Amino acid sequence: MNSRVDIPVVLITGALTGIARATALAFARKGAKVVASGRHEGAGSALATELRTAGAEAEFVRADVRLEEDVRALVDATVKRFGRLDVAVNAAGTEGKPGPATEQTAESYAATFDTNVLGTILSMKHELRVMQAQGSGSIINISSTFGHEGGAGASIYAASKHAVEGLTKSVALEFGASGIRVNAVAPGPIQTPMLDRFTGSEDVKAYLATLNAQKRIGQPDEIARAVLYLASDDASFVTGHILNVDGGKSAS
Ligand SMILES: NC(=O)c1ccc[n+]([C@@H]2O[C@H](COP(=O)([O-])OP(=O)(O)OC[C@H]3O[C@@H](n4cnc5c(N)ncnc54)[C@H](OP(=O)(O)O)[C@@H]3O)[C@@H](O)[C@H]2O)c1
Structure with a gap:
């Protein structure tokens, strides 16, 4: 968090469940x-x-990140209530419709990209509006290891998270000189409602656990702690970085 700010103001999207909920509680x-x-x-x-x-x-402020008016009102409500915006965690996301590329449609593409990519763009646009005027801020997008690896059976989701990582690095370059840091956390498999929907069974989940060095599924708190690090002054020279928090999955 910013050393000039005693008590940081933190905005978290998609916060009602899973990783973002754990992050809200950690902050x-x-x-x-x-x-x-x-x-x-x-x-x-x-x-x-x-x-x-x-x-x-x-x-709590209700917002659907696909809708610019919702996102604009969310950021404005944050500033109205707390006077500033120091940390933004853009976590709202969907796994879309898992399955082979041959089963994907324009609709499944749009349903995934509208939340994961457009939602991240709109969120950053309005968060940056406030942070730029302040001359400080830290944005943390939630990507996935699929944001820089292939995901068999999750091609559209993987493509959307590749876009999140491209956005993260590009916006970090654009706004670094304005005192704003932009990073992403790329979780491996984490025990959340999304993982349950994505795997559909304990057997598939157990198989996913074998793919990382620690041979386990991570917990939402383990992602929350990485987000807190990136938000903190301990990460003051860290921007445009994609932080894998994946039990070593990306080491292979
Ligand atoms: N769990 C994993 O293994 C894993 C791994 C890598 C990356 N991630 C990423 O981590 C982030 C959090 O996911 P999670 O695992 O914690 O799953 P989750 O519990 O399903 O969380 C996703 C949250 O986003 C919300 N959301 C979806 N579409 C939205 C929209 N258009 N506007 C606002 N909120 C919306 C969902 O709420 P609704 O009830 O409104 O849909 C839900 O609360 C996601 O970006 C996900 O891609 C997860």
Whole structure:
């Protein structure tokens, strides 16, 4: 987080479940001011209560990252409530429709790219608007090891995460001199609702665990801690970086 800011203001998209939820709770336990965003009001206000119990000033703001008006309003609501934006974690994502390339359609492409790629572009656009005026900020996009590897049965998802990594590096180059760092975390398989949907069975999940050096599925908290590092001043000279947090999967 930025050394000039005592209590950072953190915005997290897709925060109601999985990795982003764990990240919101981790920032809350550090005493950050947290805006958690997602598409469901009931779960959102329950999470805001949980974040306050964990020690944070926290709000839920409903937003679908595919819609620019939602994203604009989310960023504006963050600044209205907390006065600034120091850290943005763009985690909203979808696995799309797993299956071979021959089964993909224009619709499955759009459903995946609209959230994973357009959502990341729109989120960064509006986060940068605030961070540029401040002269500081840290953006962390959530990619995947499939963002720089092939993913058999997940070609559209892998392509969308390759785009997230290209965006991350490009925007880091564009805004580094403005005091803004832009990085991505690339998780390996992590125990979340998405992994359950993607694998569809414990057998497939167990097979995925064999593909990394530690021979296990990671936990959302292990990604959250990497995000906290990239958001912190400990990473003050780190930008345009894709941080694999994958139990060694990428080492092979
Ligand atoms: N779990 C893994 O193994 C793994 C590995 C590599 C990368 N990742 C990445 O990690 C990120 C978090 O995923 P996760 O594993 O924690 O799965 P998850 O629990 O399914 O989280 C994804 C979240 O994004 C939200 N979301 C989807 N579309 C949205 C939209 N258009 N606008 C706003 N929110 C939207 C979902 O909420 P709704 O209920 O509204 O759909 C959900 O809360 C994703 O970017 C994913 O690609 C996960």
